Amino acid sequence: MNNVVADLSQDRPRLGRSSTAERVADILRDRISEGFFRPGQRLSEESISEALGVSRNTLREAFRLLGHEGLLEHKLNRGVFVRLPSVEDALDLYRVRRVLEGAAVRRRPSEQAMTVIREAVRDAERAAEQDDWQRVGTANIRFHQALVTLNDSPRLDETMRQLLAELRLVFHVMDNPREFHEPFVDRNRTLLGLIEAGRPDEAAAYLDDYLDHAEKLLVQAYEPNR
Structure with a gap:
């Protein structure tokens, strides 16, 4: 687990008792705004779900939400990547x-x-x-x-x-x-x-x-x- 992803474990308290995809998306969006994730970076489902203590299904839904916002993109058979805006x-x-x-x-x-x-x-x-x-x-x-x-x-x-x-x-x-x-x-x-x-x-x-x-x-x- 790289340092950026490991640091996400500090955000677990923000999830509260109901670990919703929207809250996970909020955390990842904030991290993007802070410059922790760079365009082209692949996001590991395993590492991030472990760091945040959420299920992969919840994380995938968060990825989908951020994809609609133009922040992430899914590449077939390769995974989810941080998007570089045009x-x-x-x-x-x-x-x-x-x-x-x-x-x-x-x-x-x-x-x-x-x-x-x-x-x-x-x-x-x-x-x-x-x-x-x-x-x-x-x-x-x-x-x-x-x-x-x-x-x-x-x-x-x-x-x-x-x-x-x-x-x-x-x-x-x-x-x-x-x-x-x-x-x-x-x-x-x-x-x-x-x-x-x-x-x-x-x-x-x-x-x-x-x-x-x-x-x-x-x-x-x-x-x-x-």
């Missing part, structure tokens, strides 16, 4: 982000949401100082998830959660994670400042430019493989 997927993800996050930064933020957003910014800055760019990427994912909570919609929160897991897989096309993530450490701080200052129109305009910047970098990274 450049078209990446472009569509950014279309959705512009809608969800653009609406969010125009709303009056709650102090609870702002606390989470500030902490994500600080986590990214600390990780950057330690040259830990996987952790920077994870903090960035949390930052954008927290932004969407400003919409005050559990449905949009869940949509964003699924979207960001797929986006984390997109990030893996970058050969140099530092080159990709580093500019957005400062940009997150600037966007936070605009929200804190109560300047929603400027925050929305800045976010548009921010997302254009990130999208352009990702598309360029896909180019050699297109």
Whole structure:
């Protein structure tokens, strides 16, 4: 059992007494968002079911759910693999982000949401100082998830959660994670400042430019493989 899969055993308490496929899918989705699973990686039914303490049937149902979300793919006679989204997927993800996050930064933020957003910014800055760019990427994912909570919609929160897991897989096309993530450490701080200052129109305009910047970098990274 590799270290990544072995680490899943820590997530057993999240399953509670009723080990449902949805909860298993939640755990695996979170791990994808945190960068623990990479595109092309084969997922072992035996290792993961043992680590989580669930049946293989439950795990297969979780795999099926994540397959519908575009995170996993089943290859005939080979098994289940983490999927690499296409450049078209990446472009569509950014279309959705512009809608969800653009609406969010125009709303009056709650102090609870702002606390989470500030902490994500600080986590990214600390990780950057330690040259830990996987952790920077994870903090960035949390930052954008927290932004969407400003919409005050559990449905949009869940949509964003699924979207960001797929986006984390997109990030893996970058050969140099530092080159990709580093500019957005400062940009997150600037966007936070605009929200804190109560300047929603400027925050929305800045976010548009921010997302254009990130999208352009990702598309360029896909180019050699297109």
